[in-house]
Amino acid sequence: MRNNGVLSKIAFWFRHMTxxxxxxxxxxxxxxxSTYxxxxxxxxxxxxLSDKFPWGIWIGFDVxxxxxLAAGGFVVAGAVYVFHLDYYKPIARPAVLTAFLGYVLVVFALMFDLGRPWNIWHPLVMWNPHSPMFELAWCVMLYTTVLAFEFSPMVFERFHLHKAAEVVHKMIVPLVILGVMLSSLHQSSLGSLYLVMPEKVYPLWYTGNLPFLFFISAVAVGPAMVIMESFLSSRAFHREIEMPILSKLGKVTAVALAVYLVLxxxxxxxxxxxxxxxxxxxxxxLFWAEIMIGVVIPITMLVxxxxxxxxxxxxxxxxxxxxxxxxxxxxxxVTSLERHYGVAYFPSWMEVSVTLMIVALGFGAFAWAAKNLAVFPEAATAAEPVKAESYEVVVIEDDAQLKGEPSFGMEAK
Amino acid sequence: MKKQVGILVDTTQCIGCMACEDACADRWGFPHTDVHELSCEKNTVVQQYGQTYVARLCMHCEEPTCASVCPVGAIHKTASGPVVYDVDKCMGCRYCVQACPFQIPKYQWNKPAPKVTKCDMCYPRQLEGKQPACVEACPAQARVFGYRDDLIEEAKKRIKNNPGTYVQHIFGTTEVGGTSTIYLAGEDFGKLGFPTNLPKRALPKYTWDIMEKIPDYFVWGSTLMAGFWWLTNRKKKVAEYEDELKRGRTEPDELEIKEQTSGGKDAK
Incomplete structure (x- = not known):
């Protein structure tokens, strides 16, 4: 019976091609x-890839x-559950969902890049605390688990498992603190990966600040991703976040980018x-392009x-x-290493196609979740175009609570 | 610490006979070829720079970058000096290939279950009491195997006895914290394809500067976060309570009750 239902759903999906x-x-x-x-x-x-250029876009882009880009999860969760900035509560769920999907896809992408992916579990038992990669492996693994917990209430509620959701609610504060710690560690470790190559990295990008730069830019871009997502999902399925919350998030991005620029x-x-x-x-x-596009222009626009x-x-x-x-x-x-290695790396179409497939899977999974799970707050959907800036967000939040709309994890009190 | 072994390569002595390349290929079961580039089928090669032949092989650093970056410890420096690789641990991240300052580790790019390949100074042969295959094959004393300290003495002696022949530097004594393979040359090392921009400091230290702080950061950071939670939580509770009181005052019914219980102290 149930199987039939799934089959007919798939058939429906194909018949209604867009x-x-x-x-x-x-x-x-x-x-x-390409996978084959x-x-x-x-x-x-x-x-x-070659001996002269061992890491390509599967590391540079996918990882x-x-x-x-999945950093929005820990930034928003930290703001809401550690710093009690309830204002941001309506975006906690979309942010956590993106983060969870992002990390699952990163691990999925790693399976393509690793030469011996069946050994991916080795860092669990074979330790080398000197390696930033070892630290990354542990943090990504633990944080993906934390995200699975943070994300789980959306699934539990879908299947009316309110007891289970409540258990997660009770653990949410320690979970989020752990998530913030792990995130700050591995976001920065991605930068630490390059510390060991002072003689290879082009001087414009080599600095002892790499770990801090990687962390701060992640804090800046996490909220930016939440903004983009809300915009795209408002167009795709008319579910979005209130403008005042988003523009306040924009301020967070501007401040983080300003700190980044100073560094x-x-x-x-x-x-x-x-x-x-x-x-x-x-x-x-490319250095100037990066600074202008990614730092100067967004700061100017956002202020x-x-x-x-x-x-x-x-x-x-x-x-x-x-x-x-x-x-x-x-x-x-890529750019910073090409001169040292004396090669010009450009990804093959197969590398690009794998990356695009992973991005497509991410979009697909997000769209499915946004449709089927309690991701976006009801109030925002109902409110759609009319509610403008004149409304205080506190009011909207109260709305959400009155309707029993759970905002990621737990009630306000 | 156990006495470390090493290889001294004297590029002024090398005659370019390629006997070492063939001996190495035999030791690993690789084909004999005329391609003089390190690859997953060549763990040592001899390259020509003008009149000079330069042998390439793993430098077996004192503090190997490859070993320090490997997330699973698949590469390690043995107590006696050789840096060896264990494929059973490897997960194929190729960080070693990326990080090595001498670009020694190579990868089997066209295999579904690839390995990293690199010179291991014939560690298994050493355990049997034999010299590395390339040293044994060298007819010209261009490669000498022995204790690293003795080799440095030998190198110094060669420089001293033939002041016109050598430049005044033993490559591998200061670079990236020192290496077990050391070189003598008759001309500038930069002209012979050696990296000249290497720091004296061992490269793993650049990462360790940050990595060593992680345990402390984790403990202090989570404590701080918990503190922030407590502070903001209290602030919120207080605000809610004050809000309640305020509302209490403005609503007539509650006001009466409050007046009765608190003796009208706060009543307007």
């Missing part, structure tokens, strides 16, 4: 072909960007980078209230921050 569904299908089919080549013929057959300027002074800054080469251009409080303006500020972030991670992981 543009985005066909894009999704194409990406998944191409990705599956990768696992049957080895990394060399599917990728442009460095994937983990960073980067400090590096320019400490490491005497001026000659590199004004050298007209690939590195110089102007008229842009920050405008839906489209806010969305584009967040988009700039995210693009600059991705550019930064690609610069650190």
């Amino acid at each position: 543009f985005w569904k066909s894009v999704f299908l194409v990406l998944v089919v191409a990705g599956l072909y 080549v990768r696992f049957v013929y080895g990394l060399g057959a599917a990728t442009n 460095l960007c994937g983990v960073g 980067r300027i400090e590096d320019m002074l400490n490491y005497h980078l001026f000659s590199y800054l004004f050298t007209f080469n690939t590195e110089g251009i 102007i209230p008229r842009i920050r409080n405008n839906k489209r303006g806010l969305y584009y500020s967040a988009l700039f921050a995210v693009m600059g972030f991705v550019l930064n991670r690609m610069n650190v992981s």
